[in-house]
Structures are given as structure tokens and as C-alpha cells.
Amino acid sequence: MTHEIVHRPYPRGRNRNSSRTRAVAIEGRCGEGRRVQALLAAFCAFLVFLFLMFANAAHADEASVRAIISKFADAKGFSQVEKVIDELAATGDPLAVRTLNALNDGKLQVKRGGTVYIEENGKFLDPITGEPVDGADTSGLDKVKIKNSLRRTISAALSGMTLMAKDPAIRSQAASTIFDSSDASQLEALEKALAAETVPSIREQMEEAKASIQLFNSKDPAEVSTALGTIKARGDRAALALLSKYAASADGELKEQADAAISSVEETLSMWEAGQNVWYGISLGSVLFLAAIGLAITFGVMGVINMAHGEMVMLGAYTTFVVQELIRTSAPGLFEYSLLIALPMAFLVAGGVGLLMERSIIRFLYGRPLETLLATWGVSLILQQAVRTIFGPTNREVGNPDWMSGAFTLGEMSLTWNRVWIVCFSLAMFVALQFVLKKTYFGLQMRAVTQNRRMASSMAIRTPWVDAMTFALGSGIAGLAGVALSQIDNVSPNLGQSYIIDSFMVVVFGGVGNLWGTLIGAFTLGIANKFLEPYAGAVLGKILVLVFIILFIQRRPRGLFAQKGRAVEA
Amino acid sequence: MIFGHFLKQGLASRYVQVAVLILLAVAVMVPVLNLAVPPGNPFHLPDHWVPLLGKYLCYAMLALALDLVWGFCGILSLGHAAFFALGGYAMGMYLMRQIGSRGVYGNPVLPDFMVFLNYKELPWFWYGFDNFWFAALMVVAVPSLLAFVFGWLAFRSRVAGVYLSIITQAMTYALLLAFFRNDMGFGGNNGLTDFKEIIGFDVSAGSTRLGLFVATALFLIASLVIISSVVASKYGKILVAVRDAEPRTRFIGYRPENVKLFAFVLSAAIAGIAGALYVPQVGIINPGEFAPANSIEVVVWTAVGGRGTLVGPILGAILVNAGKSWFTGVLPEFWLFALGGLFIFVTLFLPKGILGLIGQVKASARARREKRAAEQQVLAE
Numbered sequence: 001m002t003h004e005i006v007h008r009p010y011p012r013g014r015n016r017n018s019s020r021t022r023a024v025a026i027e028g029r030c031g032e033g034r035r036v037q038a039l040l041a042a043f044c045a046f047l048v049f050l051f052l053m054f055a056n057a058a059h060a061d062e063a064s065v066r067a068i069i070s071k072f073a074d075a076k077g078f079s080q081v082e083k084v085i086d087e088l089a090a091t092g093d094p095l096a097v098r099t100l101n102a103l104n105d106g107k108l109q110v111k112r113g114g115t116v117y118i119e120e121n122g123k124f125l126d127p128i129t130g131e132p133v134d135g136a137d138t139s140g141l142d143k144v145k146i147k148n149s150l151r152r153t154i155s156a157a158l159s160g161m162t163l164m165a166k167d168p169a170i171r172s173q174a175a176s177t178i179f180d181s182s183d184a185s186q187l188e189a190l191e192k193a194l195a196a197e198t199v200p201s202i203r204e205q206m207e208e209a210k211a212s213i214q215l216f217n218s219k220d221p222a223e224v225s226t227a228l229g230t231i232k233a234r235g236d237r238a239a240l241a242l243l244s245k246y247a248a249s250a251d252g253e254l255k256e257q258a259d260a261a262i263s264s265v266e267e268t269l270s271m272w273e274a275g276q277n278v279w280y281g282i283s284l285g286s287v288l289f290l291a292a293i294g295l296a297i298t299f300g301v302m303g304v305i306n307m308a309h310g311e312m313v314m315l316g317a318y319t320t321f322v323v324q325e326l327i328r329t330s331a332p333g334l335f336e337y338s339l340l341i342a343l344p345m346a347f348l349v350a351g352g353v354g355l356l357m358e359r360s361i362i363r364f365l366y367g368r369p370l371e372t373l374l375a376t377w378g379v380s381l382i383l384q385q386a387v388r389t390i391f392g393p394t395n396r397e398v399g400n401p402d403w404m405s406g407a408f409t410l411g412e413m414s415l416t417w418n419r420v421w422i423v424c425f426s427l428a429m430f431v432a433l434q435f436v437l438k439k440t441y442f443g444l445q446m447r448a449v450t451q452n453r454r455m456a457s458s459m460a461i462r463t464p465w466v467d468a469m470t471f472a473l474g475s476g477i478a479g480l481a482g483v484a485l486s487q488i489d490n491v492s493p494n495l496g497q498s499y500i501i502d503s504f505m506v507v508v509f510g511g512v513g514n515l516w517g518t519l520i521g522a523f524t525l526g527i528a529n530k531f532l533e534p535y536a537g538a539v540l541g542k543i544l545v546l547v548f549i550i551l552f553i554q555r556r557p558r559g560l561f562a563q564k565g566r567a568v569e570a
Numbered sequence: 571m572i573f574g575h576f577l578k579q580g581l582a583s584r585y586v587q588v589a590v591l592i593l594l595a596v597a598v599m600v601p602v603l604n605l606a607v608p609p610g611n612p613f614h615l616p617d618h619w620v621p622l623l624g625k626y627l628c629y630a631m632l633a634l635a636l637d638l639v640w641g642f643c644g645i646l647s648l649g650h651a652a653f654f655a656l657g658g659y660a661m662g663m664y665l666m667r668q669i670g671s672r673g674v675y676g677n678p679v680l681p682d683f684m685v686f687l688n689y690k691e692l693p694w695f696w697y698g699f700d701n702f703w704f705a706a707l708m709v710v711a712v713p714s715l716l717a718f719v720f721g722w723l724a725f726r727s728r729v730a731g732v733y734l735s736i737i738t739q740a741m742t743y744a745l746l747l748a749f750f751r752n753d754m755g756f757g758g759n760n761g762l763t764d765f766k767e768i769i770g771f772d773v774s775a776g777s778t779r780l781g782l783f784v785a786t787a788l789f790l791i792a793s794l795v796i797i798s799s800v801v802a803s804k805y806g807k808i809l810v811a812v813r814d815a816e817p818r819t820r821f822i823g824y825r826p827e828n829v830k831l832f833a834f835v836l837s838a839a840i841a842g843i844a845g846a847l848y849v850p851q852v853g854i855i856n857p858g859e860f861a862p863a864n865s866i867e868v869v870v871w872t873a874v875g876g877r878g879t880l881v882g883p884i885l886g887a888i889l890v891n892a893g894k895s896w897f898t899g900v901l902p903e904f905w906l907f908a909l910g911g912l913f914i915f916v917t918l919f920l921p922k923g924i925l926g927l928i929g930q931v932k933a934s935a936r937a938r939r940e941k942r943a944a945e946q947q948v949l950a951e
Contacts, residue, residue, distance in 0.1 A: 305732055305735075307866075361914055361918065364918055365917065365918070369731065369732050370646045370731075370732070370735065371917045371921065372917075373646070373732070373735065374866075374869060374870060374873060374913050374916075374917050375913055375914045375917040375918065377866050377870075377910075377913055378870075378909070378910040378911065378912065378913025378914040378917070379910065379913075379914065380910070381906045381907075381909055381910030381913070382906065382907055382910035382911065382914075384906060385903070385904075385906035385907050385910070386907075388903075388906075389903060497863075501739060501740065501743050501862060504736050504739070505736075505740060508733060508736055508737075539747050539748075539750065539751055540748075540751070542747055543744045543747050543748050546740045546741075546743060546744040546747075547744060549737070549740060550720075550723075550737045550740055550741060550744075551723070553724075553727075553729055553733060553737050554723045554724060554726075554727040554729060555727070557727055557728060557729045557733060
């Protein structure tokens with residue numbers, strides 16, 4: 001027996017995905033850093049202008065900030081450095097941000113007597129403007145040492161300043177930092193920012209940050225109680241963490257209130273979690289549906305057991321790979337459209353192979369389903385080996401265009417774009433296929449041949465031609481599915497093998513000859529699988545679903561949506 | 571008396587007679603050629619051939635078991651390798667217990683992988699496997715029980731044809747996934763291996779391997795005779811009737827589900843024995859044996875040899891596997907092309923397999939002879 005065919009119980013796509021999302025997240029953070037710098041440069045440039053506009057007491061002028069910064073030079077020990085940081089923080093002036101960042105990164109160089117430079121790549125920069133200082137006196141410079149507790153102080157100070165930043169994203173970020181840290185020293189800066197804030201969503205965030213500070217520092221029970229209400233209304237994981245922390249130290253009525261808030265937040269969270277599970281289930285269901293829908297045509301409508309169906313999916317995935325390779329070498333600008341180009345190509349390639357298969361093998365085996373099964377299994381082995389010989393046995397890299405990568409959050413749920421697109425794509429395929437089957441002349445012919453071959457033939461329908469076209473359509477659709485699946489799974493010669501059993505399960509579960517059955521079957525199995533996973537684990541969940549299908553077939557041998565008929569045997 | 575009747579019925583077919591004689595000859599000749607003929611002699615059978623041939627005979631037995639349900643009852647099981655593997659696992663568990671304290675970790679009770687996975691005591695389903703008789707019982711009982719439950723459910727609700735094939739495939743796939751889990755207590759991904767001895771004999775010794783080979787040949791002969799006699803009996807006729815026209819058989823008053831169930835359980839038991847003989851000769855059993863592809867391959871052996879002929883599947887299993895050994899040695903990339911091509915060729919051009927072809931040639935020759943005789947008779951008149 002073959003050991004060459006290695007079976008994979010786990011779909012491998014998921015890991016790749018999560019690392020991709022992570023990479024995107026990191027990139028995003030770096031981008032933010034750059035934005036902060038750009039923003040600071042703008043601040044420096046419009047320095048004087050700004051101070052004329054806002055004669056705000058909180059915004060000290062550059063000279064006073066510089067005076068405070070120069071105190072770093074003579075600060076001895078961590079405690080004095082901390083005092084200077086606090087002083088800088090108290091000004092709330094964004095001018096100090098560059099210095100604080102440099103201090104945090106260990107790049108602040110000082111010499112006794114008030115000389116302060118930022119050292120970067122061997123150059124000495126002015127601590128406020130960031131311009132290189134000509135003729136800087138570099139002898140006897142010392143680095144200002146910091147430790148972790150100081151880093152926390154610095155980051156709190158920085159967030160106080162960023163609260164007033166121009167960019168709403170930075171303000172929002174600062175508010176959520178304060179929310180997490182509940183740092184009482186930020187209260188004053190926060191209240192000022194709150195008074196000046198105009199964007200409602202950021203106002204809300206700042207209110208929550210204020211509540212977070214009040215929760216741990218206020219002596220007034222009424223204020224704490226209001227704060228609890230605000231945090232409860234936020235209802236996310238960070239809120240839960242804060243509430244639990246508070247509840248651990250609280251007592252009396254407030255503790256009761258905190259506990260009630262915790263359970264309310266937990267309820268909200270568990271609803272989101274269920275929502276996330278449903279989404280995962282829908283996402284898995286869409287994959288199952290894509291894999292099975294071509295089979296629903298060839299097996300469901302024609303009654304041909306196409307064991308090479310998975311290989312049609314694989315051919316679609318490899319077509320995507322080839323299209324992307326061609327684009328990479330000859331027209332890199334088209335990469336964003338590579339999937340759109342690959343779709344018709346994959347349809348033609350897989351459909352063509354299907355047509356060839358039908359004309360050369362399957363048409364001799366109509367009415368002998370078990371023999372068809374064996375012959376198409378043979379075709380699947382040949383196709384696998386052919387792809388292995390041409391493209392090699394290892395995974396091929398199919399890239400995600402930008403609009404397919406990344407993720408976004410919806411409430412407490414995180415959705416990746418590729419999954420969202422695949423769900424949309426699978427639904428679009430369903431609608432298109434229903435249209436072809438129900439509204440076109442070809443669909444009419446197809447249904448006629450399925451229902452009564454001889455009668456259709458008498459009505460001058462070329463049944464062999466309809467057979468060939470139907471099989472080609474089913475195979476082509478499998479190819480389309482391959483394009484979509486290449487985005488989330490490894491493109492290897494074994495790609496098809498991992499889908500074939502699942503697709504048969506979906507079609508059999510949903511009931512043959514009915515696309516609605518396939519749709520509902522796929523999404524039911526997908527969601528059931530994802531809901532079993534937390535309790536039973538991924539593999540056991542899948543086993544349970546398989547056992548469930550086996551038992552289900554006993555109850556309803558013709559599937560969920562059986563075609564009605566009076567024949568003793570179909 | 572009954573036994574004699576059984577034997578007579580089983581050996582009624584000419585093909586079976588020939589096959590039994592050939593297998594007996596093989597059972598005698600392989601030890602002779604291996605032991606009595608000196609290594610330099612061209613007729614000497616190298617040591618590594620013995621387990622290889624033994625493996626082929628195990629596969630032949632599996633194909634024979636499948637032929638009973640597919641060839642005579644029309645149940646295309648795509649999960650027969652599961653029964654084979656379950657029998658193999660039962661034997662593997664016995665062999666694991668025989669290792670005793672000679673394992674890498676030297677634990678007298680727990681097999682190595684359990685020590686590795688921090689098991690504190692033997693799981694309950696491993697009890698009793700230190701006795702050979704218990705393991706031998708389980709080799710038959712576990713696959714039979716699974717076949718009984720599965721068949722009882724499936725045949726009673728009249729799941730037939732393609733649907734049955736697909737759910738047998740689901741069954742073996744579910745078992746594959748289950749046995750891959752480390753928590754199942756069957757060695758997970760790596761399966762069971764590193765066997766030391768079987769009923770006191772060293773598994774890797776040449777004499778043990780010869781003994782296992784002869785045992786496999788004898789079991790194969792016994793299975794062939796049993797199945798052949800079952801098929802030739804009155805029950806066998808009903809079996810064929812169910813295959814060809816199940817509703818009609820039901821209307822006449824038989825219970826097709828019971829008829830099918832018996833064949834399915836018998837077949838599973840024989841597959842289990844084949845698996846049990848396979849494991850000590852190959853030296854390993856792992857979840858890969860449950861792979862759906864394996865079961866489908868068994869179907870092609872049967873189809874190549876000729877389904878419904880009993881001897882054909884034996885021939886097919888040996889030929890295809892010998893071809894595979896040769897191909898994977900000489901042209902490893904082309905094995906799947908060859909196997910795939912074989913699937914297509916056999917289904918399109920040899921629907922009755924090799925033995926069926928011989929039968930067809932004979933039948934057409936007889937028809938031609940009769941036609942000629944008739945013509946001559948007409949001329950003479």
C-alpha cells in the first residue's frame with residue numbers, strides 16, 4: 001500500500017495566515033512611528049506660529065522646554081532623572097517628545113553644565129529640533145542611563161503629550177494607553193485634552209481613560225461608581241482586565257457593582273466570541289462550499305463520481321501560480337489583478353481537462369458509477385504525479401494581492417480580508433451557478449437531460465454534448481475554487497487530496513442534485529466543526545462531524561434536501 | 571463430515587483448486603529455496619524476499635476479503651484497509667507488550683511511547699494484550715465488531731451503492747484522524763514499532779520470518795477455501811441475488827440486510843487477520859494504513875485480477891504490488907502514472923479483470939467451436 005501519499009489531518013493554511021497578519025500588524029506600528037516623526041517635524045517648523053495662536057499656559061515656549069531638558073545634564077541618579085521627566089511631562093509640550101523618545105532609546109548624551117545632544121548614527125542632534133549641531137562639543141559626553149521603571153514614566157509622559165497631538169489616530173492611541181495603565185499622573189493632561197477634544201469617538205475613549213484613572217485613584221465612591229459604569233459600557237477585554245484588577249482590591253457595595261460589571265462584560269465578550277466562532281465557521285463553510293460546488297454539479301447533477309475533483313481544484317491553484325509567475329516576470333504592475341486574470345484561466349484549464357476526461361474516459365462508463373469512481377481515481381493519480389513532475393513536490397508560493405491581505409476588527413472580532421473575500425466569492429459562485437442552471441438555455445438542457453435522458457434526446461437535445469459541457473462546467477468551477485483556495489492553503493500536488501473527502505461529505509450531506517443543499521450543508525458542517533473545536537479539539541471535532549454524517553446518512557440516505565421521487569432505487 | 575462437505579464445496583471450482591495447489595507449492599518452496607539452496611545458487615531466495623513475499627500474500631488476503639463483499643455482494647467498500655489496520659493494531663499491541671523492559675526507557679509495563687507521553691499506567695484497552703490468545707481474539711473481534719455495527723446501521727437503512735462507498739471512506743478517514751492523535755493511546759503519528767518477539771520467537775530472525783510466511787500462505791489458503799465454499803453454498807446464491815437485484819430478493823422474502831451483514835463481517839474478520847499477519851513481517855503499524863487511498867488501492871488490485879472470481883484478486887494483489895516494488899526501485903516518478911493508467915485501463919478495457927479475460931477468451935472459443943460444429947452439422951445434413 002502506498003506510503004507515498006502522505007495525509008495531512010490539519011489544513012496547513014491557518015498558521016501561515018496568522019503570521020501574515022502579525023507581520024502586517026508590525027508593519028503598521030512601524031508606519032505609526034514614522035508618522036509621529038513627520039508630525040513632530042511639522043510641529044517644529046510651525047513652532048512660533050503655534051505659540052502665537054494658542055497662548056496656552058500648558059504650552060511653555062521653546063526656551064523653557066530647553067531649560068528643563070538641559071537639567072538632564074546635571075541630574076544625578078535615576079530619581080533626579082525621573083524628576084526632570086515629570087517636569088517635562090508637566091509642560092505637556094509636544095516639543096519634548098523627541099528628547100523623551102531619545103532618552104527611552106538610550107540615545108541622549110549629556111555633559112555637565114547643561115549640554116544635551118541626541119546621538120544618532122554618530123551624529124549629534126539638537127534635542128528639540130533634531131537638526132545636526134555644527135561643531136558640537138563631543139568630548140566628555142555621557143549617556144543618560146535609564147531603567148525599566150523610568151521607561152514606564154517616559155511612556156506615560158509621552159502619552160500625556162500625544163493626547164494633544166494633531167493626528168486623531170495618535171490621540172486615540174494615547175487615550176487607550178492611559179486606559180490600560182490607569183496612570184494618575186496623566187489625569188491633568190487628560191482633562192485638558194478632553195476639554196479640547198472635538199472628535200466624539202476619541203472623546204469617548206478619553207472619558208474611558210479618565211474613568212480608568214478614577215477607578216483606582218478616586219476617593220469619592222460616587223465617582224468610582226460612575227467610572228465603573230463607563231468601563232462596563234466599553235465592554236471589551238481591556239475593560240474586563242481593569243475591572244478584575246479593581247474587584248480584587250475593592251470591597252463593599254462597590255465590589256458588588258464591580259462584580260456585576262464584570263459579569264456583564266463577560267457576557268458581552270462571550271457573545272462576541274460566539275460571533276467570532278460563527279465567522280470562523282462561515283469561513284470554513286465557504287471553503288468547503290467552494291471545494292464541493294463543482295462536485296455538486298458533476299456528482300449531484302450528473303451522478304458521476306469524480307474522484308479527480310480535488311485535482312481540478314489543484315489545477316486551478318497551480319494556474320494561479322503560473323499566472324502570478326508570468327506577471328512577476330513580464331508585467332509586475334498587474335500583480336494586484338493577478339487573481340482576476342487567473343480566474344478565467346483556471347476555469348479554462350480545469351474545464352478543458354474535465355472536457356478531455358469526459359470525452360476520453362467517463363462517457364464510456366455512464367451508468368456504472370463504481371467503475372467511474374475507480375477510473376477517475378486513476379486520473380487523479382496521474383494528474384497529481386504530472387503536477388509533481390512539472391512543478392516539483394514542494395509547496396509553491398502564491399502571493400496575496402494587497403486587497404486580499406491584512407485584517408480588520410469588527411467590535412471584538414478580527415476578520416482577515418482573504419477570508420472575507422472568499423466568503424463573498426463563494427456566495428457569488430452560488431448565485432452565478434443558480435442563474436446558469438435555472439435561467440439559461442444550457443441550464444434548461446442540463447436539467448432536462450438529468451431528469452429524463454431519453455425524452456430530452458427525443459426533443460433534439462444533443463445529450464452527449466450536454467454531458468460533456470456539464471462535466472466541463474463542474475470541473476471549471478472546481479478550477480475557480482482552486483484560485484480562491486490558493487490564497488489560504490498551501491499550493492502543493494496534495495492540495496486536492498485534502499479536499500476530496502470533505503467535498504463528498506458536503507454533497508452527500510446536503511443531498512445530491514440540489515445546490516441549496518450543498519450551500520446549507522457546507523455552512524452547517526463548517527459552523528458545527530468550529531463550535532465543536534473548543535470543546536473537543538480540532539481533530540476530534542472533525543472526527544465527530546464525520547461520525548455525525550455517517551449516522552445522518554442512515555437516517556436520511558438521500559441527504560438533507562433529497563429529490564423527491566417514487567423509484568425504489570435511484 | 572460437515573468439514574468434508576465444506577472442503578468439497580470450497581474446492582469445487584477449477585480456479586480455486588489450481589490456486590490452492592500453487593499456494594501450497596509456494597509455502598513449501600519458499601523455505602526450501604531460502605534454506606536448502608546455498609546463497610551462490612541462482613535459485614537461492616534472498617532473505618529480504620521472504621517478508622516481501624509475505625507482505626504480498628497479506629495484501630492478497632485483503633483483496634480476497636474485499637472480493638467477497640464487492641464481487642459477490644456489490645458493496646464497494648472504500649474502507650477495507652481500516653479493518654486490515656485494526657487487525658494490525660491488535661497484533662501490534664501484543665508485540666508492543668512483548669517488548670517488556672527491553673524498550674529504550676526500560677519500563678516493564680508501559681511501551682516506550684507511553685513513557686514518552688507521560689502515561690502513568692496502562693490504558694484499560696491495553697489490558698490483556700500481553701496474552702497471545704487475547705490479541706488473536708481481538709484481531710478478529712475488533713474489525714468484526716466495527717463491521718457489524720457499521721453494516722447493521724448502513725444496510726438496515728438501505729444505504730447502498732455510491733453512498734455506502736462514500737461513508738465507508740468517511741469511516742476510514744475518521745479512524746485515520748483518530749489514530750493520528752497522541753491522546754488515543756496508540757502511539758499517534760509514529761504508530762507501533764520496534765517489535766522484539768512473537769510467541770517467544772525473535773521477529774527479525776530468518777526462521778521466524780519463514781514461519782510467518784508459511785503461516786500467511788496457510789491462512790490465505792484457508793480463507794480462499796472458506797470464502798469459496800461460502801460463495802458456492804445456498805447462502806452464496808442469495809448473496810449474488812442481492813447483488814444483482816436487491817429489491818427483487820427482498821420481495822421474494824429474503825432479508826438482504828442480514829445477507830449483506832454476514833458477508834461484510836466475515837470479510838472484515840479476514841481483513842483483520844491479514845493485517846495481523848502483515849504487522850510482524852513489516853515491523854511497523856502506523857495510522858497511514860488507514861489512509862483512504864490505501865483502501866482504494868485494494869479495490870484496484872481486486873479489479874485488475876477480476877472481481878467476483880476469488881482467485882483473481884489474489885493474482886491482482888500480487889501482480890500490482892510486485893509491479894509497485896519494481897517501479898519504485900527503477901522509476902519511482904512513474905509509479906503513480908502506471909498505477910493511474912492501470913486504473914483507467916482496467917475499468918475501460920478489462921471490466922472483468924485478468925481472470926475475466928481468460929474466461930471471455932475461453933467462452934468465445936467455445937462459441938466459435940459450437941458455431942463451427944453447428945455449421946458442419948448443417949452441411950452434413
